[in-house]
Amino acid sequence: SKSVYQSPSTLLVKPNASVTLNCSHKIPSYDTILWYQRSVEDTALNLIAYAYYKTPTVEPSYKGYFDVKGDGENEAFLHILKLRQAEDSGEYFCAASLHSGTET
Ligand SMILES: *[C@@H]1O[C@H](CO)[C@@H](O)[C@H](O)[C@H]1NC(C)=O
Ligand SMILES: *[C@@H]1O[C@H](CO)[C@@H](O)[C@H](O)[C@H]1NC(C)=O
Numbered sequence: 001s002k003s004v005y006q007s008p009s010t011l012l013v014k015p016n017a018s019v020t021l022n023c024s025h026k027i028p029s030y031d032t033i034l035w036y037q038r039s040v041e042d043t044a045l046n047l048i049a050y051a052y053y054k055t056p057t058v059e060p061s062y063k064g065y066f067d068v069k070g071d072g073e074n075e076a077f078l079h080i081l082k083l084r085q086a087e088d089s090g091e092y093f094c095a096a097s098l099h100s101g102t103e104t
Contacts, residue, residue: 002027004096019080023094026074030096033076035068039090048092051076052099072096 004025013019023033034050049058049068056068065084070076080088 002096004094006092006094013083015083015085017083019083021078021080021092021094022075023078023096024075025096027096030073030098032072032097032099033070034095034097035066035076035078036093036095037088037090038093039087041086041090045093049078072099 002025004023004027007022011019011021021035023035025033032050032052035048036045037048038045047059048062048066049056051057051068051070051072053073054071058066058068065081065088067079067081068076069079076094078092078094
């Protein structure tokens with residue numbers, strides 16, 4: 001099945017703490033795991049980072065605050081390096097996909 005698993009489901013941490021979120025899938029040929037944030041400050045769903053195979057990419061506006069590790073074919077981890085209370089509070093979603101080749 002095309003299931004994607006994310007953990008933990010909820011997390012409460014203090015400002016400045018580091019956080020790791022897990023995401024995994026077993027979908028054959030899917031090679032990319034993407035992480036999105038919907039912060040309480042900005043309700044848009046924003047792409048933070050993704051792992052294409054083992055190549056991590058952090059979107060420019062999130063560099064220095066987030067890191068991504070792992071393998072888009074299997075399991076990837078989003079790291080919040082030093083949690084900022086307002087900007088980083090919210091919902092995080094992961095997704096698995098086939099690399100489109102059109103990402104900017
Ligand atoms: C996240 O993944 C790591 C490494 O596989 C594991 O040790 C940890 O227990 C996982 N955490 C959660 C909340 O699933
Ligand atoms: C977080 O870090 C900043 C800068 O180092 C510091 O001013 C602030 O007191 C810290 N906040 C907490 C809750 O530790």
